[in-house]
Amino acid sequence: MADADPLLHDAADRLRLIRTPGVGPVTYRQLIRRFGTAAAALSSLPDLARRGGGRSGAPPDPRTVAQEVDRVAALGARHLFIDSPDYPRLLAELDDAPPVLTMRGVLPAADARIVAIVGARNASAAACRFARGLAHDLAAEGAIVVSGLARGIDTAAHMGAGAATIAVIAGGIDVAYPPENAALQERIATDALLIAEMPPGIEPRARHFPYRNRIIAGLAHGTVVVEAAPKSGSLITARLANEAGREVMAVPGSPLDPRAQGCNLLIREGATLVQNAADVLEQIRPLDSRLVRSPTWGFEPQPPADADDQARRGIADLLGPVPVAVDELIRQSGIAPAVVQMVLLELELAGRLERHAGGRVSIVT
The missing domain is CATH 1.10.10.10 (Winged helix-like DNA-binding domain superfamily/Winged helix DNA-binding domain)
Incomplete structure (x- = not known):
């Protein structure tokens, strides 16, 4: 009997490597560049960790990875690896782009204009109404709205954008959080696009949300912040967008409202003040294609660079x-x-x- 498809073997090995403790996005890329294949990288882990003065985490059992693949398929989802031609180009530009995403739904066109809308969970009614209207107007102009499915501004943005939205969640693709957004999450997965970095079954933890935020910022041409307290997760998303060279925009608010302090601070530090969809679209207008940077993470093996x-x-x-x-x-x-x-x-x-x-x-x- 012929062996199973080698491409399936390679996908399983890559998933094992990604799920190995201590192997993050940057490490994954370096290992694949160095050793060429995930199988070769997996076999190298103990020796590399020994040189670093410790022990490597054990890769998951192949049966565990097979169970994840089966679970993802049963959910109507799929894995998307970073070297796939379908992987979002803007996200792939990040140095720490997720090596694999779990997705339900359909990816937008490669040339789609994508805008992140983020803000406070305890947002005011006026801010939620503004975010919902802004998302609706952006969608009407053909843009896609990405957010994190949190309470407050995120929820309002998803609802306003309708089917022209992407939700990035902090837990597994099968975990609804917050629970009251379970129906909205399912609607987005059915009619739009739902993305998770964590494996299925993983409940979101505080440390997962900054990882989710980088995906939101990385997918978008620009990020709009609508109400945010200082030191909030929304400001983290804005900072990550700025570090990625994307547009950062903010909606001004009353200096008497603590929930507006983060947005006002962003504007003072150079973020673009926006008041409507036209302002946002002006900031993310298409660039000359000759100025667009292509991802340079190619997975070709590279000469060894051993250290003494x-x-x-x-x-x-x-x-x-x-x-x-x-x-x-x-x-x-x-x-x-x-x-x-x-x-x-x-x-x-x-x-x-x-x-x-x-x-x-x-x-x-």
């Missing part, structure tokens, strides 16, 4: 509990970038390194 013990010590000495940019480590160490990246990869697989937004890293104490 001296390089490992030098980089470890520069690391501390305060996050530092990888570029700064390269500059201060004087070590070749490929070698620095390999040392960081070893440390992360050993459980000794934590990665942060903006290409920063810190040592785990």
Whole structure:
């Protein structure tokens, strides 16, 4: 009997690699670039972690991955890997783009204009009405509205956009959160597009929401914030959008309302003040195609960049509990970038390194 489709084997191996503890989006890309295939990367994990001074997390059993694949299919969903031609181009530009997404629904056209609308969960009635109307008007002009299906502004945006919406959730594709949005989540999955990064069955936790926020920001040409308190998750989304080179827009509010302070602060710091859909569409008008950056994460194997013990010590000495940019480590160490990246990869697989937004890293104490 002939062997099973090798492409299916490779997809299962990639899913095992992604679900391995300690293998995040950046590490996944580096492993595939270094070793060419997920199977080769999986076999390399113990040795790489040993060089980093620890032990690698055990990849999930192949049966566990098979169960996930079956569960996703039973839900009417599918996995979408980052090297698929269907993977959203804007999202793929992020250095920490999810290696795999779980999706229900249909992806918008590659040239669709996508706008993120985010804001406070405890938003005022006036702000919810504005967000709903803004989303409706954007959809009427052919734009797609993406948000996080949270209470308040997110819910209003999804409802206003109708079928022209994308919901990105923090838990598994089969977990409705908040519970009162279960019907809305199902409608979006049926009529529009529902996206999750976490495996099925995973309940959302506080640490998952920043990951969800980066997907929202990464999918969109621009992000509009409608009511947000200082230090809120909506401002995190706006910051991530700015770091990705996307437009950041905010709706001004009364200085007497604490829920407007975040938006007013964004405007003071340079975000575009918007009052209607025309303002938003003006900011995300199409660029000259010659100026659009294409993803450069290609998965072709690259020459080895092994580090020696001296390089490992030098980089470890520069690391501390305060996050530092990888570029700064390269500059201060004087070590070749490929070698620095390999040392960081070893440390992360050993459980000794934590990665942060903006290409920063810190040592785990």
